Amino acid sequence: xxxxxxxxxxxxxxxxxxxxxxxxxxxxxxxxxxxxxxxxxxxxxxxxxxxxxxxxxxxxxxxxxxxxxxxxxxxxxxxxxxxxxxxxxxxxxxxxxxxxxxxxxxxxxxxxxxxxxxxxxxxxxxxxxxxxxxxxxxxxxxxxxxxxxxxxxxxxxxxxxxxxxxxxxxxxxxxxxxxxxxxxxxxxxxxxxxxxxxxxxxxxxxxxxxxxxxxxxxxxxxxxxxxxxxxxxxxxxxxxxxxxxxxxxxxxxxxxxxxxxxxxxxxxxxxxxxxxxxxxxxxxxxxxxxxxxxxxxxxxxxxxxxxxxxxxxxxxxxxxxxxxxxxxxxxxxxxxxxxxxxxxxxxxxxxxxxxxxxxxxxxxxxxxxxxxxxxxxxxxxxxxxxxxxxxxxxxxxxxxxxxxxxxxxxxxxxxxxxxxxxxxxxxxxxxxxxxxxxxxxxxxxxxxxxxxxxxxxxxxxxxxxxxxxxxxxxxxxxxxxxxxxxxxxxxxxxxxxxxxxxxxxxxxxxxxxxxxxxxxxxxxxxxxxxxxxxxxxxxxxxxxxxxxxxxxxxxxxxxxxxxxxxxxxxxxxx
Amino acid sequence: xxxxxxxxxxxxxxxxxxxxxxxxxxxxxxxxxxxxxxxxxxxxxxxxxxxxxxxxxxxxxxxxxxxxxxxxxxxxxxxxxxxxxxxxxxxxxxxxxxxxxxxxxxxxxxxxxxxxxxxxxxxxxxxxxxxxxxxxxxxxxxxxxxxxxxxxxxxxxxxxxxx
Numbered sequence: 001x002x003x004x005x006x007x008x009x010x011x012x013x014x015x016x017x018x019x020x021x022x023x024x025x026x027x028x029x030x031x032x033x034x035x036x037x038x039x040x041x042x043x044x045x046x047x048x049x050x051x052x053x054x055x056x057x058x059x060x061x062x063x064x065x066x067x068x069x070x071x072x073x074x075x076x077x078x079x080x081x082x083x084x085x086x087x088x089x090x091x092x093x094x095x096x097x098x099x100x101x102x103x104x105x106x107x108x109x110x111x112x113x114x115x116x117x118x119x120x121x122x123x124x125x126x127x128x129x130x131x132x133x134x135x136x137x138x139x140x141x142x143x144x145x146x147x148x149x150x151x152x153x154x155x156x157x158x159x160x161x162x163x164x165x166x167x168x169x170x171x172x173x174x175x176x177x178x179x180x181x182x183x184x185x186x187x188x189x190x191x192x193x194x195x196x197x198x199x200x201x202x203x204x205x206x207x208x209x210x211x212x213x214x215x216x217x218x219x220x221x222x223x224x225x226x227x228x229x230x231x232x233x234x235x236x237x238x239x240x241x242x243x244x245x246x247x248x249x250x251x252x253x254x255x256x257x258x259x260x261x262x263x264x265x266x267x268x269x270x271x272x273x274x275x276x277x278x279x280x281x282x283x284x285x286x287x288x289x290x291x292x293x294x295x296x297x298x299x300x301x302x303x304x305x306x307x308x309x310x311x312x313x314x315x316x317x318x319x320x321x322x323x324x325x326x327x328x329x330x331x332x333x334x335x336x337x338x339x340x341x342x343x344x345x346x347x348x349x350x351x352x353x354x355x356x357x358x359x360x361x362x363x364x365x366x367x368x369x370x371x372x373x374x375x376x377x378x379x380x381x382x383x384x385x386x387x388x389x390x391x392x393x394x395x396x397x398x399x400x401x402x403x404x405x406x407x408x409x410x411x412x413x414x415x416x417x418x419x420x421x422x423x424x425x426x427x428x429x430x431x432x433x434x435x436x437x438x439x440x441x442x443x444x445x446x447x448x449x450x451x452x453x454x455x456x457x458x459x460x461x462x463x464x465x466x467x468x469x470x471x472x473x474x475x476x477x478x479x480x481x482x483x484x485x486x487x488x489x490x491x492x493x494x495x496x497x498x499x500x501x502x503x504x505x506x507x508x509x510x511x512x513x514x515x516x517x518x519x520x521x522x523x524x525x526x527x528x529x530x531x532x533x534x535x536x537x538x539x540x541x542x543x544x545x546x547x548x549x550x551x552x553x554x555x556x557x558x559x560x561x562x563x564x565x566x567x568x569x570x571x572x573x574x
Numbered sequence: 575x576x577x578x579x580x581x582x583x584x585x586x587x588x589x590x591x592x593x594x595x596x597x598x599x600x601x602x603x604x605x606x607x608x609x610x611x612x613x614x615x616x617x618x619x620x621x622x623x624x625x626x627x628x629x630x631x632x633x634x635x636x637x638x639x640x641x642x643x644x645x646x647x648x649x650x651x652x653x654x655x656x657x658x659x660x661x662x663x664x665x666x667x668x669x670x671x672x673x674x675x676x677x678x679x680x681x682x683x684x685x686x687x688x689x690x691x692x693x694x695x696x697x698x699x700x701x702x703x704x705x706x707x708x709x710x711x712x713x714x715x716x717x718x719x720x721x722x723x724x725x726x727x728x729x730x731x732x733x734x735x736x737x
Binding site for chain 2: 119120123124127128129131148182183184185306307308311312315
């Protein structure tokens with residue numbers, strides 16, 4: 001029998017659970033835990049410079065690896081600083097375990113120094129939360145936290161740990177629990193076979209089918225199965241922003257991603273479809289536009305692991321509760337040996353899609369000519385070329401995020417890492433850190449803008465300490481581009497607080513941390529700058545690239561319209 | 575339509591706040607709420623009455639089921655059920671009104687459970703409609719205070735909400 005203090009149990013549990021790295025920031029209530037981490041060398045602790053960055057870094061790692069990201073913060077402000085990152089992970093169903101120090105049990109409720117009811121504060125944005133009430137519970141509670149975070153529909157789990165629970169003098173028996181059971185929690189895996197048969201029958205009869213798949217396919221590790229199913233059937237496929245890469249985007253059957261700034265052909269195909277097969281997607285408002293005008297002629301098959309996602313905003317005709325991988329594999333076995341009934345109509349359907357592709361060709365942006373300001377879109381395309389489309393790409397939020405999603409074509413899942421649901425500015429850079437620490441051999445690119453980057457730029461210091469060689473591509477348009485775009489469209493170009501009058505000299509800022517910065521102002525400077533920046537995978541390089549500040553993101557769905565109501569440029573709408 | 579949802583909930587600190595938080599967070603509505611431990615000390619039974627169309631009720635039950643602390647639930651209004659509420663009412667009881675309060679209480683099969691020279695405290699059980707009717711009947715005499723438990727309910731016949 002092994003007797004350990006609560007703090008040592010935490011360090012030991014993380015090792016036994018296979019956690020290699022945690023992200024955090026010390027403080028009074030977490031000091032026993034930090035001392036335990038100091039006395040071991042299995043788990044690496046990454047000291048961030050702000051707790052929000054710890055959550056985003058853990059989140060980035062989780063999105064790239066599929067494993068839970070782990071965060072350790074102290075009570076009060078340490079924990080509240082982590083809230084934005086917890087909410088970001090919650091909205092995108094990312095597995096994360098957040099260990100929060102708390103004031104000692106006897107002080108709880110007394111407004112003690114650095115006390116916050118973090119379980120209360122985070123309640124709406126966690127999958128579940130625990131408070132430790134006795135040190136001996138620690139191994140089981142932590143196991144439950146990891147189990148809940150990573151299974152079913154994944155999500156963040158908060159564990160609140162009062163300081164006395166980790167006191168070095170109180171020792172209890174430690175056994176690593178290999179398994180835990182939670183009587184009220186039995187996430188489904190297999191879908192209902194009868195429903196899956198119904199769905200497959202509809203698929204084989206469909207004349208204008210579209211697959212519409214989301215983050216559930218990526219987190220469910222079902223990309224290969226999905227690709228197999230889609231290619232067997234020969235149907236077009238569009239993914240959500242969160243689902244990018246689940247099906248190779250360079251394949252002819254891929255329509256790109258859909259929604260507000262999704263591809264023209266994806267939105268047109270959705271609107272005209274007679275069958276939509278939604279898998280691991282949640283019909284959110286940035287996808288559907290006006291739900292009352294959504295896909296008027298389509299029957300809807302909806303596969304999701306979370307029953308509450310089904311028929312939440314759009315009524316499903318064939319609801320299937322199940323894990324994406326298991327349901328897709330069952331669909332494959334039912335499709336085997338059967339031909340789609342409407343091969344001819346499917347050919348017509350592809351003709352319509354080819355027509356839509358031709359219609360938007362060359363309309364969405366015009367590349368710059370020598371001597372002109374660079375277009376953000378062409379910068380993303382150039383980064384795609386120099387990284388051969390194989391980099392991990394993280395983004396912040398705004399125009400650059402949409403351009404990165406539109407013009408970096410992903411062949412693999414888990415490579416496009418973006419805050420889709422919450423839309424958290426400041427996410428990209430720390431997320432890139434988390435990815436790079438987990439995948440040191442790979443290129444990790446963070447597309448950002450001046451607004452977003454300045455929200456988390458203190459993490460340059462973390463990168464210096466831990467030698468994190470990410471590439472930061474700042475698409476510098478000297479304004480909050482997406483806000484400005486909306487103001488151009490809806491507020492007669494009254495740019496209320498959407499421009500930045502006092503930007504720093506980014507190159508000097510980066511150099512102050514001892515890193516390389518390259519400023520690109522012209523068309524001609526771009527290619528050599530990228531060559532230089534990506535020469536060494538492990539060198540942090542900041543590219544400050546001045547782009548055309550007047551550029552808008554297109555297509556853009558017209559508010560309150562249907563899927564097909566889009567602006568294609570500043571002058572053209574459907 | 576009004577629904578009565580009964581929930582078996584882990585008897586854990588914070589479990590109730592997760593349920594209540596869910597209703598406000600998702601813009602669902604709570605008409606009454608009633609919660610107490612069951613014969614199994616690890617479980618509480620919580621009964622909530624809510625109003626919404628089928629789509630909303632479906633979302634409410636799905637989201638409740640997602641809460642880790644919710645062990646099991648049933649929408650009692652889907653079948654035959656018994657619903658009861660208990661109410662304690664303090665009524666002004668002076669002079670002729672003393673007899674009137676007693677008579678009205680008898681008509682409603684309510685009991686006077688506490689007496690002072692000027693006040694009767696009346697206990698009444700029944701469904702919400704009966705309790706409302708009693709309040710209406712007593713209002714002209716002078717209601718001083720009302721305490722209602724909110725609805726509790728159980729399915730009729732062999733149907734059980736248990737583990």
